[in-house]
Amino acid sequence: MKSSIITLLLIFGQFLYAQVAFEGTGIKIDSLNTPNGQNYMVLNPFKKAMAFTEEMGGSPTSALIYFSGNRIIDGEKWEVLTFPDWLGEKGMLSPLGFTPFGIFYSQVTFDKGMYYGNVMFVSNNDKYEVNIPYLKNKAPIQSGCLSKDGRYMILSMESNNTYGVEDLYVVKKNPDGTWDRAKNLGYQLNTEFQEVTPFLAEDNRTLFFATNGRGGQGSFDIFYSVRQDDSWRNWSEPVNLGSQINTSGSETSFSFLDGAEWAYYVSSQDSDGYGDIMKIKFREDIEADTAKVEEPAIVAEGESEDPKSVILKIVDAKTGEQIPAEMILAKEKRIGANGLFQIDSLSGNEVEIKSAGYLPKMVMLDEQLKVGENVIALSSVAKGSVITLDHVLFHRGTPNMIEGSEKELNLVVEVMNDNPNIKILLKGHTDNTGDPVRNVQLSEARVRSVKEYIIAQGISPYRVTGRGYGGNQPIASNETEETRKLNRRVEFEVVED
Template identity: 75%
Template sequence: MKSSIITLLTFLSLFSYGQISFEGSGSQVDSLNTPSGQNYLMLNPFKQAIAYTEEKGGLPQSDEVFNSIEKNIGGQSWEVLVFPDWLGEKGMVSPIGFSPFGVFYSEVILDKGIYQGKVKFVSEGKVEELSIPYLKNKAPVQSGCLSKDGKYMILSMESNNTYGVEDLYVVKKKADGTWDRPKNLGFQLNTESQEVTPFLAEDNRTLFFATNRRGGQGSFDLFYSVRQDDSWRNWSEPVNLGPQVNTTGSETSFGYLDGSEWAYYISSQDSDGYGDIMKIRFQEEIEEDTTVVEEPVIAIIEEKEEPKSEILLKVVDAKTGESLPAEMITSVETKIGANGQFVIDSLTGEEVEIKSAGYLPKMIMLDEQLNVGENIITLSSISKGSVVVLDHVLFHRSTANMIEGSQKELNLVVEVMNDNPNIKILLKGHTDNTGDPVKNVQLSEERVKTVKEYIIAQGISPYRVTGRGYGGNEPIASNETEETRKLNRRVEFEVVED
């Protein structure tokens, strides 16, 4: 479609950025903290109530979603909802928001080797699962928040079109009360690192979240950003909440009740467990949308093609971000993207392979998880010295038995070794630092052996595959929270010859 007449609208102002300031530094909420560790904190905007996840050991003793108790916080009586996290024995749950009638929570379960993320609502003991189209989460954790008006849900999850690990997505409630599909909030917020535990202020524009991106003061730092328009993909530069809140430890789950002088968050710094609930005095000045529009001015311009709303895949190097020439292999054809770009004409729901010479291939789904506009697909180099983490090679807890579905990523390793017959790899097994260090090394060696045996069974020469277990001796993230410990429990390979 072409157009030769446009309407020019002059905007005097869009809105004012939220201003956040703190008094003093954070202090522990002693009445809530335990050695078990607290995570995924959420406040109830309708009454004096707080919810959070508490880490547990052993096996679950009941099917209760949470335990409700009354506690004194700052001289006031609070309702406290404690969600148990059984560290993978049964799955994980975490609160994400409230309505006047109940609580919404996130749940991740492991079913036949595949993680499944869900959102549920519980009221008066009755649990209902929300129907959210194309909700797919590959990670063992999922966090989120609900806007006070109930119109928007922000979820942190690892889906098919993430920029790194967990990204932030918006889920909008439709006029008929149903929920739309999750949409990625874009590269201005999401990075190759993790973006987790979002909190949306009552203006529905100011978003707080935790991330372990570069430039922070510790493991996870708390940031905030302001939405610039209704696309939910245009955001102000994220602002670090600063040293009064962020430490060399991990800070997540920032939130506050409108009109309160206190903000609450989770910190692992000087905690008696993996995470403690903290509070800090603060002031926020978040103004409502003050958009002012002048009378339209009609102008004549040269004819030009209007931009199309299309889905674009852009294949880039995971480290440099440079575009890569690539192939997209479907069930019926192989498409060539000389500039690393593919235009998706229709969302078929098919799983396709993205491949580039000298890189480990990746499988993606052509479904509604892809955004209109640009979708970044990162590929890891397999040149000598490169270390590639196998994110989706997973094991049952405390065993060397691979979870069903892990073979899919190992098949890509076999493929790249068949395509590059000179490559030799060193498999590396890692755990977190919890438990007996000697047993951790032994477990990591057993897992490496399992992976090596699988690769060799697919026809790769055993002389091209060696392995070693490192236990918890080479962490790539903090071991202070479950979110970061899971990054240390990994199998990776180093290219020793190419």
């Protein structure tokens, strides 16, 4: 979906609505659908993958089992996780969303005449319950979504303070990595009927959901609304996505990957009452702002063969292997599945390069780049990694950072927000000139400055520790000024991921 497809309009300080339009009608994805029926679909924003439930009524257990396999969607291989989904007396399972390291899912069990809903997380066969204080769901189903940045979870459930049956709730992640209690999104979204299968777009403001409480084409129709402020209870009037998607059947689980041209959803139309996974193409000819600033053209791998273009090759800094990445310029993203980007013009703009599990990097598009291949190395943030912050600089002999140092620290904050389990140890170093004791004190003071900046951006202090080493751990010779400056540095080590 192009970045112009959903456009937030800011008038008098309020976000009013988003523009959404499609081409044609929905198309069934034959490689995914089975006679058992599909439901509760979520997409992985970090790679071409999705998860959904396949209805398997009658199973004697509701333990988590999922199957992984490659399916061909739109001519490309996707990883697909299928959750056996039981809607009978034993309860149900439904995926909520992905992180770079695993997947969150809902689990509803039935015991002694009561339903109990909770949220689980699974990664590399390790599974644990997510602690959400006072979480209570009285309904036999529980669906939801996870925001791409991992800061918000939207749940559909029937709790003690619902306006009807299933309502939409937000669960926010606290700065220390724990989750807050679920809070109802309010009467502007929720009705006396059911609101289910929410999907929060990457702006963390545009919310899509299915409901049977607002009329429409059939039983469940898909609507969207835009959050107006940070209370999470003030929303624009929900808008029906229209007859191109909604039918006389039931439509749920609408979602899309930012930057993609297709959206996906589940429909029971012409499917004997079971759900089928569908896709529909976004329309690209809606522009809210015609006075568009000319930007460098960024093309993902394979889209152009101009030999005069500048090629960015994204690699792992340690292994040199190409890694999947995304490039962000003026909030527009391009995906490079093989870590290659082609740029047709240079204009001095700065772009951000990201890859899941790596520290992002800002790259200036200027004359320093050459025609042909330019290697951009990203540092892994796996446990044990030590990364030098080359652009975090200090005024001589003081712990005061030079203006501009915050740009690289903001990337550290970004990767910690994207990976909420990461904890880091900041390390301050000097060269060996001067009083060794004072050098240790200076390095400790500089570490404190860096730590204070990171915490001020909302990162929990429990995730950031620090230590000053003075000149005791050089990485280069102290014989010349040219090499001594390499020893004056701030690093961070990933101590937990």
